[in-house]
Amino acid sequence: xxxxxxxxxxxxxxxxxxxxxxxxxxxxxxxxxxxxxxxxxxxxxxxxxxxxxxxxxxxxxxxxxxxxxxxxxxxxxxxxxxxxxxxxxxxxxxxxxxxxxxxxxxxxxxxxxxxxxxxxxxxxxxxxxxxxxxxxxxxxxxxxxxxxxxxxxxxxxxxxxxxxxxxxxxxxxxxxxxxxxxxxxxxxxxxxxxxxxxxxxxxxxxxxxxxxxxxxxxxxxxxxxxxxxxxxxxxxxxxxxxxxxxxxxxxxxxxxxxxxxxxxxxxxxxxxxxxxxxxxxxxxxxxxxxxxxxxxxxxxxxxxxxxxxxxxxxxxxxxxxxxxxxxxxxxxxxxxxxxxxxxxxxxxxxxxxxxxxxxxxxxxxxxxxxxxxxxxxxxxxxxxxxxxxxxxxxxxxxxxxxxxxxxxxxxxxxxxxxxxxxxxxxxxxxxxxxxxxxxxxxxxxxxxxxxxxxxxxxxxxxxxxxxxxxxxxxxxxxxxxxxxxxxxxxxxxxxxxxxxxxxxxx
Numbered sequence: 186x187x188x189x190x191x192x193x194x195x196x197x198x199x200x201x202x203x204x205x206x207x208x209x210x211x212x213x214x215x216x217x218x219x220x221x222x223x224x225x226x227x228x229x230x231x232x233x234x235x236x237x238x239x240x241x242x243x244x245x246x247x248x249x250x251x252x253x254x255x256x257x258x259x260x261x262x263x264x265x266x267x268x269x270x271x272x273x274x275x276x277x278x279x280x281x282x283x284x285x286x287x288x289x290x291x292x293x294x295x296x297x298x299x300x301x302x303x304x305x306x307x308x309x310x311x312x313x314x315x316x317x318x319x320x321x322x323x324x325x326x327x328x329x330x331x332x333x334x335x336x337x338x339x340x341x342x343x344x345x346x347x348x349x350x351x352x353x354x355x356x357x358x359x360x361x362x363x364x365x366x367x368x369x370x371x372x373x374x375x376x377x378x379x380x381x382x383x384x385x386x387x388x389x390x391x392x393x394x395x396x397x398x399x400x401x402x403x404x405x406x407x408x409x410x411x412x413x414x415x416x417x418x419x420x421x422x423x424x425x426x427x428x429x430x431x432x433x434x435x436x437x438x439x440x441x442x443x444x445x446x447x448x449x450x451x452x453x454x455x456x457x458x459x460x461x462x463x464x465x466x467x468x469x470x471x472x473x474x475x476x477x478x479x480x481x482x483x484x485x486x487x488x489x490x491x492x493x494x495x496x497x498x499x500x501x502x503x504x505x506x507x508x509x510x511x512x513x514x515x516x517x518x519x520x521x522x523x524x525x526x527x528x529x530x531x532x533x534x535x536x537x538x539x540x541x542x543x544x545x546x547x548x549x550x551x552x553x554x555x556x557x558x559x560x561x562x563x564x565x566x567x568x569x570x571x572x573x574x575x576x577x578x579x580x581x582x583x584x585x586x587x588x589x590x591x592x593x594x595x596x597x598x599x600x601x602x603x604x605x606x607x608x609x610x611x612x613x614x615x616x617x618x619x620x621x622x623x624x625x626x627x628x629x630x631x632x633x634x635x636x637x638x639x640x641x642x643x644x645x646x647x648x649x650x651x652x653x654x655x656x657x658x659x660x661x662x663x664x665x666x667x668x669x670x671x672x673x674x675x676x677x678x679x680x681x682x683x684x685x686x687x688x689x690x691x
Contacts, residue, residue, distance in 0.1 A: 218432050234557045358386040377400075446462050495634045587613065
């Protein structure tokens with residue numbers, strides 16, 4: 186029976202970074218992936234002449250060469266920066282609410298302030314205050330909050346994270362309503378709630394602040410060749426470091442003894458022993474299906490009882506026989522809404538009614554190579570909960586899927602009226618597609634619902650079985666940067682634990 190120091194289950198963002206980090210940290214690591222390619226959400230697929238990006242809209246946290254940020258350091262440490270080419274986007278997003286407002290925000294902190302003040306001069310001083318709060322909350326969150334939390338001392342927290350304490354734990358809508366009186370401005374600057382999956386009334390202000398600051402200061406990025414290129418690079422780096430990867434091979438059971446991990450049984454029937462397991466599967470799957478016993482730790486049971494499932498998504502992948510300019514696209518990412526009320530948009534996520542809000546991303550606006558010459562690769566997205574789709578009878582599924590696709594295209598065509606006219610290739614994914622492809626409960630794309638009380642700022646790391654670690658969007662804020670960071674931080678925790686174990690046996 187072969188032995189590994191670490192077995193990583195699932196080659197999504199968290200699993201890939203964790204596997205690469207533990208192997209490069211000197212621990213023999215086996216990476217298991219049920220699919221035939223790595224990446225999970227960070228993959229691509231081909232239809233006709235188009236290679237479609239599955240999920241990445243904007244990568245945050247990379248920074249520039251002259252002003253690097255956390256993800257550049259992580260990718261450097263994992264040996265992938267020289268394997269991937271990153272494409273910088275010039276805008277944060279365009280928000281278009283027909284008849285109400287149509288504003289594009291630049292990917293520049295000074296430019297963002299200038300644009301907001303030009304459109305909302307009556308809020309000039311409030312905008313200055315808002316941006317100052319965003320900067321301080323973000324920097325405190327990255328630089329001093331982790332240390333203050335570890336101290337478990339309220340005085341340290343209040344002294345070193347004063348702005349985070351005052352604003353960070355409140356909802357985005359609460360803070361924005363305190364600062365601003367203009368409803369349109371509030372709607373405009375809270376558009377990134379779509380990247381978390383809960384509306385501004387349920388979203389932590391610290392999450393909104395960090396996204397705006399990180400994207401504007403350290404820029405939004407995409408990846409040449411799509412996120413699949415980065416997934417491939419992480420696997421390549423993992424193998425170069427001596428790692429062992431098995432595709433088309435999932436984990437059948439996590440083997441335990443006396444409350445601790447002892448190994449993994451593969452779907453092939455083979456068993457391997459190990460000292461630690463890092464699971465990129467959801468904790469619900471990990472603890473309810475993969476463990477070799479059904480006695481959940483009390484701590485895990487209590488955690489699950491207080492959780493709500495996060496949202497999934499409905500996505501239309503389009504290959505268009507036109508250029509971005511012919512379609513009228515001027516920003517790579519556009520949020521489109523029929524209302525200024527994000528709460529109403531959120532309510533529609535639990536119904537088959539026509540969506541009130543959605544997003545269109547054009548991948549070849551800033552990277553012409555993302556589509557064949559003279560054509561465009563775009564994705565239309567609206568958030569939807571999986572529960573709605575699980576009520577659809579199998580014989581009605583295809584009809585329901587394409588009927589809803591028509592409604593989403595109707596919404597997008599309020600701003601880009603020629604979409605249907607140029608369709609060359611189309612693929613439609615529903616929350617049921619996400620459930621099947623990602624193997625996540627409810628097809629959740631951001632893990633558990635990211636309400637303030639469920640934030641990883643409040644929740645402790647989910648533990649209960651010695652040597653078993655969960656990683657990915659289910660353990661942190663959803664999205665690409667948070668899941669890469671979760672993989673890296675989990676790997677550090679595993680390396681520390683294994684090194685301590687080795688030192689005790691010397």
